[in-house]
Amino acid sequence: NAGVMQNPRHLVRRRGQEARLRCSPMKGHSHVYWYRQLPEEGLKFMVYLQKENIIDESGMPKERFSAEFPKEGPSILRIQQVVRGDSAAYFCASSPPVTAPKYGYTFGSGTRLTVV
Amino acid sequence: ELKVEQNPLFLSMQEGKNYTIYCNYSTTSDRLYWYRQDPGKSLESLFVLLSNGAVKQEGRLMASLDTKARLSTLHITAAVHDLSATYFCAVDFYSGGGADGLTFGKGTHLIIQP
Numbered sequence: 001n002a003g004v005m006q007n008p009r010h011l012v013r014r015r016g017q018e019a020r021l022r023c024s025p026m027k028g029h030s031h032v033y034w035y036r037q038l039p040e041e042g043l044k045f046m047v048y049l050q051k052e053n054i055i056d057e058s059g060m061p062k063e064r065f066s067a068e069f070p071k072e073g074p075s076i077l078r079i080q081q082v083v084r085g086d087s088a089a090y091f092c093a094s095s096p097p098v099t100a101p102k103y104g105y106t107f108g109s110g111t112r113l114t115v116v
Numbered sequence: 117e118l119k120v121e122q123n124p125l126f127l128s129m130q131e132g133k134n135y136t137i138y139c140n141y142s143t144t145s146d147r148l149y150w151y152r153q154d155p156g157k158s159l160e161s162l163f164v165l166l167s168n169g170a171v172k173q174e175g176r177l178m179a180s181l182d183t184k185a186r187l188s189t190l191h192i193t194a195a196v197h198d199l200s201a202t203y204f205c206a207v208d209f210y211s212g213g214g215a216d217g218l219t220f221g222k223g224t225h226l227i228i229q230p
Contacts, residue, residue: 041222042220058216
């Protein structure tokens, strides 16, 4: 029973390039959440998705960031024209299809994005 | 806006000692989560506290929840070096229907000296 799978683990991009981060939820989980963690800080919510729907994107920057969770395949967090300030660890979590998960959210290993 | 505050943010303690980490949150919630994070690693779920008065224990860690005071505590008993890590508390936030995700505290960086 694989957990939440994120790839790549590490990603280096030059300023102005695009970054694509992937997240495959746990089997049986249909809800995906993306968080960003800056160095020495806590995690900040970015977006909550269900299959083919963005439920809450209140934590997403207004420009350059987008997320999707298609009917087939992983959820993708896309950052266009990356800047140095985008360097962070990006974590994905998933939960089963209940209103508030009784057993908590399961987190992936994260993608560490470095913009040079 | 939901706010989650942890204290202390940094804690250095000796092995064998006891200590408590506090987590306050600003709006009504009956679910609170504690996670552990080792450097460069992901978050490991420690406890999910689901109701007022909930108390859970795992080894040297014990967590409790007082929803009326909007306070959770993580108590460490007879600390050992392996418990050195960053500990986060988190609370579900809601907008409209069900929970939309978690709001995290800033974390408590715990260093246990031999």
